[in-house]
Amino acid sequence: MSAFDSLLSLDRSAPDALVGRSMLTTQEWTVDQLDTLRAVARTLAEFDREGVSTALCPDELAWAVFFDQSTRTKSAWAGAAARLGMQPVIVDGSSTQVSHGETALETGAMLGMNAHAMGIRHDLILGEGNTFIRDVKAGIDQYLDATADARRVPVVNLQCDVDHPTQSMADLLWLEDNFGDLADRRITVSWAYSPSYAKPLSVPQGLITLLTRFGAHVTLAHPQGYQLTDDTMASAVGNAEGGGSFRVVDDMDEAFAGADIVYPKSWGAYDLMLERVGANAAGDTEQLEAIEQRALDRNAEHTDWICDERRMALTASGEALYMHCLPADIGAEVSPGVMDLHKVNVARQANWKVYVVMALLAAAKVPDLADALGHKHQEATR
Numbered sequence: 001m002s003a004f005d006s007l008l009s010l011d012r013s014a015p016d017a018l019v020g021r022s023m024l025t026t027q028e029w030t031v032d033q034l035d036t037l038r039a040v041a042r043t044l045a046e047f048d049r050e051g052v053s054t055a056l057c058p059d060e061l062a063w064a065v066f067f068d069q070s071t072r073t074k075s076a077w078a079g080a081a082a083r084l085g086m087q088p089v090i091v092d093g094s095s096t097q098v099s100h101g102e103t104a105l106e107t108g109a110m111l112g113m114n115a116h117a118m119g120i121r122h123d124l125i126l127g128e129g130n131t132f133i134r135d136v137k138a139g140i141d142q143y144l145d146a147t148a149d150a151r152r153v154p155v156v157n158l159q160c161d162v163d164h165p166t167q168s169m170a171d172l173l174w175l176e177d178n179f180g181d182l183a184d185r186r187i188t189v190s191w192a193y194s195p196s197y198a199k200p201l202s203v204p205q206g207l208i209t210l211l212t213r214f215g216a217h218v219t220l221a222h223p224q225g226y227q228l229t230d231d232t233m234a235s236a237v238g239n240a241e242g243g244g245s246f247r248v249v250d251d252m253d254e255a256f257a258g259a260d261i262v263y264p265k266s267w268g269a270y271d272l273m274l275e276r277v278g279a280n281a282a283g284d285t286e287q288l289e290a291i292e293q294r295a296l297d298r299n300a301e302h303t304d305w306i307c308d309e310r311r312m313a314l315t316a317s318g319e320a321l322y323m324h325c326l327p328a329d330i331g332a333e334v335s336p337g338v339m340d341l342h343k344v345n346v347a348r349q350a351n352w353k354v355y356v357v358m359a360l361l362a363a364a365k366v367p368d369l370a371d372a373l374g375h376k377h378q379e380a381t382r
């Protein structure tokens with residue numbers, strides 16, 4: 001499909017519903033809005049691959065703050081901003097005055113005053129990240145309202161404690177590339193062993209809440225003690241009532257049996273993730289280090305939770321699509337052989353993130369986006 005075909009398939013007024021929208025969790029967007037976002041992302045990807053300029057927001061500043069490490073999402077933010085003609089700036093959260101106690105509300109007001117879009121990663125502590133992002137957004141909105149400043153400054157969740165929406169939307173686009181409609185596809189989101197660090201819950205939570213909205217049969221698998229938050233589990237159960245299904249099992253083989261898609265990755269034991277909340281609030285770094293060690297020791301009780309050749313053979317025709325948000329712990333979460341077989345696929349999965357971020361920024365900031373893209377296409381083909 002050419003960029004122009006992709007543009008024509010976009011309902012021309014649908015992106016208008018996304019003007020001014022921030023992305024805090026996918027659960028707060030309707031399926032129609034998520035479909036529009038996907039269509040915009042697909043159109044922008046086609047434009048990019050055909051070399052058609054999408055510099056729709058020149059002279060604007062796209063500021064992102066990361067309170068945790070990142071490779072893919074940071075570069076996707078920068079790549080998206082650059083393709084839209086914006087200036088990306090990415091800062092380490094620990095270098096901001098947040099580390100000296102400046103609140104998220106105050107920080108939002110200051111950053112919103114200067115920037116035209118704001119991305120935030122704050123994923124390590126349960127109960128904190130999403131709240132922080134919402135407070136930043138409130139700070140920005142209050143400043144813009146108080147000063148009658150008409151700029152739109154969307155806030156994009158670049159991973160928090162609850163959700164990782166740019167990841168799950170990228171995953172959804174990659175699934176669409178492979179399967180088209182997800183209805184009745186069997187998707188397994190499984191815990192897997194990791195010796196590296198206690199990873200956030202937001203990727204599996206983002207997947208179970210999003211994929212259950214598209215008619216898939218979603219299986220969540222984890223050892224006892226690795227449950228996800230009650231809220232996201234309730235959302236997944238509720239979402240599945242619209243079609244498809246959602247179940248939880250504690251056996252990785254059972255979860256892989258007959259699956260069309262497997263997404264095995266690690267996350268931290270729930271009780272220890274909760275314990276981290278108090279230690280972090282007290283600023284007790286010794287305690288935090290001790291909890292991290294206990295989390296790794298706990299993980300080490302489940303080294304057999306690996307996606308290997310034997311388990312892949314249990315999947316539908318032994319040929320399930322393997323997915324991972326990356327980085328993967330090769331030799332722990334996944335065997336070297338399985339990763340080697342799927343390394344190009346997971347890179348293509350990751351590549352969708354730049355277009356998801358572009359779509360979020362363009363749809364939030366550019367009124368009459370379909371027309372604006374049409375003009376860009378005309379300029380390029382004149």
Ligand code: CP
Nearest residue numbers: 070071072073325326
């Ligand atoms: N999957 C993902 O979010 O990767 P990064 O942590 O490198 O951004």
